Amino acid sequence: MSDPYANLGAAAQDIQIAIADAMDARSIDPAQVTMRRAYMSGISLPRGAFAVEMGSGTGHVTRDLITVAGASRALGIEPAALMVERAHQHHADEPALSFEVGDAKACGLESGSVDMVLMHTLLCHVPGPDAVMTEAFRILKPGGVLAVFDGDYDTATVAIGDFDPLEPVVKYMIDANVHNLWLPRQLVPLAAAAGFTTGEVQAHGYLASGEAAYFMSVIDRALTKMQADGLLTPAGADGLREEARTRIAENRFFGFMSYTSMLATKPA
Numbered sequence: 146m147s148d149p150y151a152n153l154g155a156a157a158q159d160i161q162i163a164i165a166d167a168m169d170a171r172s173i174d175p176a177q178v179t180m181r182r183a184y185m186s187g188i189s190l191p192r193g194a195f196a197v198e199m200g201s202g203t204g205h206v207t208r209d210l211i212t213v214a215g216a217s218r219a220l221g222i223e224p225a226a227l228m229v230e231r232a233h234q235h236h237a238d239e240p241a242l243s244f245e246v247g248d249a250k251a252c253g254l255e256s257g258s259v260d261m262v263l264m265h266t267l268l269c270h271v272p273g274p275d276a277v278m279t280e281a282f283r284i285l286k287p288g289g290v291l292a293v294f295d296g297d298y299d300t301a302t303v304a305i306g307d308f309d310p311l312e313p314v315v316k317y318m319i320d321a322n323v324h325n326l327w328l329p330r331q332l333v334p335l336a337a338a339a340g341f342t343t344g345e346v347q348a349h350g351y352l353a354s355g356e357a358a359y360f361m362s363v364i365d366r367a368l369t370k371m372q373a374d375g376l377l378t379p380a381g382a383d384g385l386r387e388e389a390r391t392r393i394a395e396n397r398f399f400g401f402m403s404y405t406s407m408l409a410t411k412p413a
């Protein structure tokens with residue numbers, strides 16, 4: 146399975162821009178905001194806490210570390226320079242936020258220097274997620290908090306009936322963009338193996354609403370790729386794009402997937 150997110154900085158510029166746009170669109174989707182609040186707002190951090198998001202993309206979720214989780218300072222670590230540049234542009238108004246190019250497997254922060262580590266839709270894209278867990282464990286202070294949130298992409302569906310032609314379009318995109326489909330179902334033993342004490346695990350149902358911006362971006366990117374891969378003619382891709390848009394216009398579009406969150410702590 147190829148996954149451009151696993152080495153985003155090496156992807157073609159137009160693909161990186163499309164992915165950055167999709168991250169921006171997803172971050173303001175009200176249902177996505179609700180899910181982030183659901184798993185982050187109960188976290189209790191010490192005064193003056195320093196939090197790190199690994200795999201911060203365009204930085205919107207890193208900002209939640211301050212506004213929702215209550216950290217005083219937050220750093221986003223992200224290997225793709227284009228994403229870091231966009232994060233700087235979006236969040237220049239918040240001096241407590243910073244972003245750096247770096248790798249979650251070897252981030253360069255001091256051992257025991259961080260109060261909270263967040264991985265929001267990162268781990269399913271990373272070959273060798275155990276190395277990311279080990280690095281998070283290393284940089285956290287004793288008693289520090291780990292929060293992980295990832296898509297359970299096998300549950301993603303847009304079908305409104307048997308043999309719905311939009312369904313394989315979504316499956317195609319997931320197959321081409323998610324390195325480990327089963328990661329959310331493997332999280333607890335993964336964290337425990339790195340030494341964490343695992344806490345609350347929650348499922349979050351995500352139902353597309355309104356313009357369904359996230360599912361539309363998935364469908365559009367899938368159709369572009371299916372066309373590039375020789376599976377669809379331009380007319381075929383346009384027809385399916387039109388089908389999705391018509392369902393939105395007629396209020397017949399359905400899009401659902403489940404996400405999983407897990408909280409854990411480094412033993413004191």
Ligand SMILES: C[S@@+](CC[C@H](N)C(=O)[O-])C[C@H]1O[C@@H](n2cnc3c(N)ncnc32)[C@H](O)[C@@H]1O
Pocket residue numbers: 150151152153154168172199200201202203204205206222223224225228247248249250265266267270271
């Ligand atoms: C799906 S995006 C999520 C971005 C952001 N957390 C959000 O939800 O908007 C996954 C991000 O993880 C980054 N990533 C992939 N491998 C990484 C690694 N080894 N270390 C740090 N980040 C990585 C990708 O470049 C990408 O920006």
